[in-house]
Amino acid sequence: xxTTILRVSDLKxxxxxxxxxxxxxxxxxxxxxxSLVAGEVLGIVGESGCGKTTVGRSIVRLVQPDSGAIExxxxxxxxxxxxxxxxxxxxxxxxxxxxxASLNPRRSIGDSVAEAGDINKVFTSRAERAARIAETLTAVxxxxxxxxxxxxxxxxxxxxxxxxxxxxxxxxxxxxADEPVSALDVSVQAQVLNLMMDLREQLGLSMLFxxxxxxxxxxxxxxVAVMYMGRVVEMSGxxxxxxxxxxxxxxxxxAAVPRPDPSQRxxxxxxxxxxxxxxxxxxxxxxxxRCPLVSERCRAEVPQLRPIGADDKVVxxxxx
Amino acid sequence: MSRDGIxxxxxxxxxxxxALIGLCVLxxxxxxxxxxPWLAPYDPYxxxxxxxxxxxxxxxxxxxxxxxxxxxxxxxxxxxxALLIGAGVVLFALITGIPIGVFSALFPRLxxxxxxxxxxxxxxxxxxxxxxxxxxxxxSVANSIIAIGxxxxxxxxRIIYGLALRLRAETYVEASxxxxxxxGWLVVKHILPNLISPLLVQAxxxxxxxxxxxxxxxxxxxxxxxxxxxxxNMLAESRTFITRAPWxxxxxxxxxxxxxxxxxxxxxxxxxxxxPRFRDVFSGEG
Amino acid sequence: xxxVRDLTVSIGSDAAPVDIVxxxxxxxxxGEILGLVGESGCGKSMTSLAVMGLLPQPGPRIRGGRIELVGADVTTLQPWQRVxxxxxxxxxxFQEPMTSLNPVRRIGDQIAEAVRVHDGLSGAAAWTRARELxxxxxxxxxxxxxxxxxxxxxxxxxxxxxxxxxLACRPQVLIADEPTTALDVTxxxxxxxxxxxxxxxxxxxxxxxxxxxxxxxxxxxxVAVMYGGRIVExxxxxxxxxxxxxxxxxxxxxxxxxxNLGARRLPTIAGQAPRPGxxxxxxxxxxxxxxxxxxxxxxxxxxxxxxxxxxxxxAFPLDAGRPS
Numbered sequence: 001x002x003t004t005i006l007r008v009s010d011l012k013x014x015x016x017x018x019x020x021x022x023x024x025x026x027x028x029x030x031x032x033x034x035s036l037v038a039g040e041v042l043g044i045v046g047e048s049g050c051g052k053t054t055v056g057r058s059i060v061r062l063v064q065p066d067s068g069a070i071e072x073x074x075x076x077x078x079x080x081x082x083x084x085x086x087x088x089x090x091x092x093x094x095x096x097x098x099x100x101a102s103l104n105p106r107r108s109i110g111d112s113v114a115e116a117g118d119i120n121k122v123f124t125s126r127a128e129r130a131a132r133i134a135e136t137l138t139a140v141x142x143x144x145x146x147x148x149x150x151x152x153x154x155x156x157x158x159x160x161x162x163x164x165x166x167x168x169x170x171x172x173x174x175x176x177a178d179e180p181v182s183a184l185d186v187s188v189q190a191q192v193l194n195l196m197m198d199l200r201e202q203l204g205l206s207m208l209f210x211x212x213x214x215x216x217x218x219x220x221x222x223x224v225a226v227m228y229m230g231r232v233v234e235m236s237g238x239x240x241x242x243x244x245x246x247x248x249x250x251x252x253x254x255a256a257v258p259r260p261d262p263s264q265r266x267x268x269x270x271x272x273x274x275x276x277x278x279x280x281x282x283x284x285x286x287x288x289x290r291c292p293l294v295s296e297r298c299r300a301e302v303p304q305l306r307p308i309g310a311d312d313k314v315v316x317x318x319x320x
Numbered sequence: 321m322s323r324d325g326i327x328x329x330x331x332x333x334x335x336x337x338x339a340l341i342g343l344c345v346l347x348x349x350x351x352x353x354x355x356x357p358w359l360a361p362y363d364p365y366x367x368x369x370x371x372x373x374x375x376x377x378x379x380x381x382x383x384x385x386x387x388x389x390x391x392x393x394x395x396x397x398x399x400x401x402a403l404l405i406g407a408g409v410v411l412f413a414l415i416t417g418i419p420i421g422v423f424s425a426l427f428p429r430l431x432x433x434x435x436x437x438x439x440x441x442x443x444x445x446x447x448x449x450x451x452x453x454x455x456x457x458x459x460s461v462a463n464s465i466i467a468i469g470x471x472x473x474x475x476x477x478r479i480i481y482g483l484a485l486r487l488r489a490e491t492y493v494e495a496s497x498x499x500x501x502x503x504g505w506l507v508v509k510h511i512l513p514n515l516i517s518p519l520l521v522q523a524x525x526x527x528x529x530x531x532x533x534x535x536x537x538x539x540x541x542x543x544x545x546x547x548x549x550x551x552x553n554m555l556a557e558s559r560t561f562i563t564r565a566p567w568x569x570x571x572x573x574x575x576x577x578x579x580x581x582x583x584x585x586x587x588x589x590x591x592x593x594x595x596p597r598f599r600d601v602f603s604g605e606g
Numbered sequence: 607x608x609x610v611r612d613l614t615v616s617i618g619s620d621a622a623p624v625d626i627v628x629x630x631x632x633x634x635x636x637g638e639i640l641g642l643v644g645e646s647g648c649g650k651s652m653t654s655l656a657v658m659g660l661l662p663q664p665g666p667r668i669r670g671g672r673i674e675l676v677g678a679d680v681t682t683l684q685p686w687q688r689v690x691x692x693x694x695x696x697x698x699x700f701q702e703p704m705t706s707l708n709p710v711r712r713i714g715d716q717i718a719e720a721v722r723v724h725d726g727l728s729g730a731a732a733w734t735r736a737r738e739l740x741x742x743x744x745x746x747x748x749x750x751x752x753x754x755x756x757x758x759x760x761x762x763x764x765x766x767x768x769x770x771x772x773l774a775c776r777p778q779v780l781i782a783d784e785p786t787t788a789l790d791v792t793x794x795x796x797x798x799x800x801x802x803x804x805x806x807x808x809x810x811x812x813x814x815x816x817x818x819x820x821x822x823x824x825x826x827x828x829v830a831v832m833y834g835g836r837i838v839e840x841x842x843x844x845x846x847x848x849x850x851x852x853x854x855x856x857x858x859x860x861x862x863x864x865x866n867l868g869a870r871r872l873p874t875i876a877g878q879a880p881r882p883g884x885x886x887x888x889x890x891x892x893x894x895x896x897x898x899x900x901x902x903x904x905x906x907x908x909x910x911x912x913x914x915x916x917x918x919x920x921a922f923p924l925d926a927g928r929p930s
Contacts, residue, residue, distance in 0.1 A: 029400055047791070062494055062497060080502040089498075093498070094495065096491050096495060101490060103493040104513070104514070106514055109511065119502075185879070186862060187874065187879075188816065190861035191873075193863065194872055212791070215863035219866060219869070220863075225624060228832075231454040253791065258824045260864070262823045262848075264824070266824050268799060269802075269803040270795055270796050271796060
């Protein structure tokens with residue numbers, strides 16, 4: 001009943017960064033394993049620098065991982081060539097965060113939306129191309145006439161719809177959505193989230209939904225992976241993360257979400273520390289310095305994901 | 321281009337009268353070059369020993385030179401040389417600059433080496449570089465274009481390199497790459513279209529500086545052959561008469577200044593138009 | 607401490623002005639945090655810049671209304687004139703602290719400079735005061751951090767530095783324009799906590815501007831909701847979240863994912879925010895409002911007083927007592 005459509009195994013990606021004249025090697029992703037079941041939405045939540053975006057970019061081959069494997073339907077993504085690679089490209093598609101930067105200002109919306117098809121020579125005729133563009137624009141709630149418009153004529157929400165249209169023509173198997181609603185106003189954000197939920201059902205999409213916003217993640221995801229400093233620290237069903245967060249970091253994250261409930265107001269100073277520098281990673285658990293449960297073992301040994309409790313929850317913590 | 325497009329491009333000129341004047345001067349220059357045989361009152365080559373070094377009057381508006389040739393007619397014909405040199409230099413700078421700049425940005429390994437070589441060329445003052453090249457190539461119109469163009473090729477390449485580096489990191493370029501686009505696609509669909517506007521600005525400045533470069537080469541006798549009317553040649557020939565017939569230097573000198581100045585005004589206006597900080601103001605958005 | 611009456615900020619020519627802020631009024635009491643909430647383009651940032659006397663030149667200008675700071679009319683005064691006249695004790699922090707800090711100067715120097723300007727202290731005294739300020743904003747190892755450069759600090763610490771610089775003038779009013787929007791939530795909550803703490807300890811008033819209803823609920827004492835250049839609803843925070851009366855306020859709360867976890871669809875507000883000047887008659891929210899009647903599109907809606915300090919700019923407000 002459940003077939004894994006995308007599998008990421010022990011992915012490691014690092015970058016060279018120059019700071020104050022010195023070169024550092026930053027491990028943006030440090031051994032992440034995920035699997036995406038056909039038809040599900042897996043949310044990846046975490047704060048800036050946790051490596052969630054790099055995971056997404058590795059899957060669409062925008063960055064070259066150091067090690068690890070990415071498989072799409074049992075085919076290795078990283079070594080794909082020729083026809084296989086083309087199939088990957090069309091099946092693994094990305095939606096980007098910034099609706100202003102992700103559309104070329106000099107290309108019409110229609111050209112942008114049809115880009116994957118054009119690159120991979122999917123359309124057999126101009127008429128077919130035009131028809132597919134119109135159909136896709138309609139599917140994302142834009143008038144077909146938008147095809148001849150340019151990005152600067154569109155609002156942020158409309159642009160993001162165009163960005164989504166670009167990712168579903170021709171329809172892929174998996175969408176990697178990297179903070180697709182973070183740059184939008186709340187009222188528009190809800191419209192775009194609804195659209196993504198509708199498309200997922202209509203097209204039977206699987207989705208890797210990357211966001212820093214636990215509210216958005218909780219809304220759209222079936223399962224959630226929480227990342228901290230390049231590693232997954234907790235993964236389980238969305239409800240279980242929201243209601244029964246286990247890892248101390250997940251709990252801190254949940255507690256910090258500003259809820260629209262004035263009965264839980266901030267009374268005074270709250271000091272919960274900051275993540276360690278990426279240039280100077282601690283030896284053991286990266287959360288140790290901020291963790292209320294910290295023990296000696298945490299500073300020496302990196303905790304591995306292990307099952308805890310019910311609902312397929314896995315947590316990387318020594319002290320649970 | 322649609323009607324809206326034309327209005328959009330004209331707005332910066334309308335909003336700034338002095339830039340409009342610059343545009344008009346340039347237009348006048350193009351008309352002068354195109355219709356020189358009809359506009360010029362006399363044959364620019366016709367020698368009249370009787371009426372040598374005549375001051376400006378109703379017959380010869382700009383006076384005559386030491387051979388009795390009409391200065392106004394020669395000045396009008398000179399616009400042809402000015403346009404030829406300007407267009408030639410711009411073309412040379414773009415044809416060399418675009419491939420080198422874009423290539424260097426997309427292939428950083430080799431690009432780094434290429435750009436260092438451009439930097440070395442940049443270290444030479446442009447006139448010195450032009451003189452050196454003319455010495456090697458020999459004086460002619462075509463060689464003037466190459467010699468002056470070499471100096472502006474470097475700055476143009478630098479600008480293109482910088483822009484292409486920035487464009488390469490744009491999200492829409494990444495989006496395109498994630499869908500499997502190759503280098504050719506990126507260059508044609510994403511990089512070149514976004515280079516057009518800044519290059520238009522750069523071209524107007526190069527065009528202006530080419531006028532000064534060409535005038536300098538002509539003045540030194542290393543540019544166009546002396547019998548061809550050009551503002552630089554006119555200056556060179558008449559410099560010995562500076563006290564007796566100052567108008568011989570005044571009119572061609574004025575033409576050079578006016579042309580370079582107008583081009584700079586137009587370049588400024590274009591840059592303001594294309595600078596994103598001002599774009600919304602001009603198109604009435606935001 | 608701060609009183610704004612009928613503030614109207616316009617762009618465009620005098621003959622055909624376009625109001626980007628129109629008829630905005632609010633008061634902030636001593637030690638109170640007023641949350642000004644709205645989506646992008648609603649005029650909340652323009653309001654704050656007008657209050658600071660920092661409207662960009664040339665461009666928007668104050669066309670009407672009155673701004674009073676601690677009882678003195680400062681509507682037309684430039685910031686330096688306010689300082690000279692002794693009304694200068696208002697400070698502002700912004701969304702992106704990095705752009706407000708000089709990247710090549712040490713943190714200590716930048717704070718000490720602010721101290722010099724406002725307290726006339728110099729040398730070691732200014733440096734000591736700078737350290738006090740850093741301790742006040744709860745930066746660990748304050749003495750050590752004084753000699754750090756901005757790029758060596760995290761986003762959260764930089765925002766603390768900006769708050770320290772703002773505190774150098776011992777402000778009676780602090781304007782915070784989306785100060786936590788660029789920060790991660792676990793850092794955001796610490797900055798919010800710090801602001802609440804400073805407000806309590808220093809009896810400072812804060813005008814807190816944000817797009818995030820969640821942040822407003824956690825921090826503000828009173829709330830003003832802005833839409834299309836107008837304040838459409840004001841109330842104390844418990845009333846606003848308990849019984850929102852304006853349809854926009856209600857819509858804004860309803861479409862928050864955090865209130866709808868697990869729902870198949872999120873409630874939305876149809877359409878998008880209007881551009882300034884596009885709606886000239888009737889209620890600015892009418893085109894998107896579920897309860898709009900014909901009269902909403904033609905007549906300016908009344909400002910209804912609905913309870914103590916609770917006002918809504920609406921002809922057909924939501925029922926009171928309907929739980930949100």
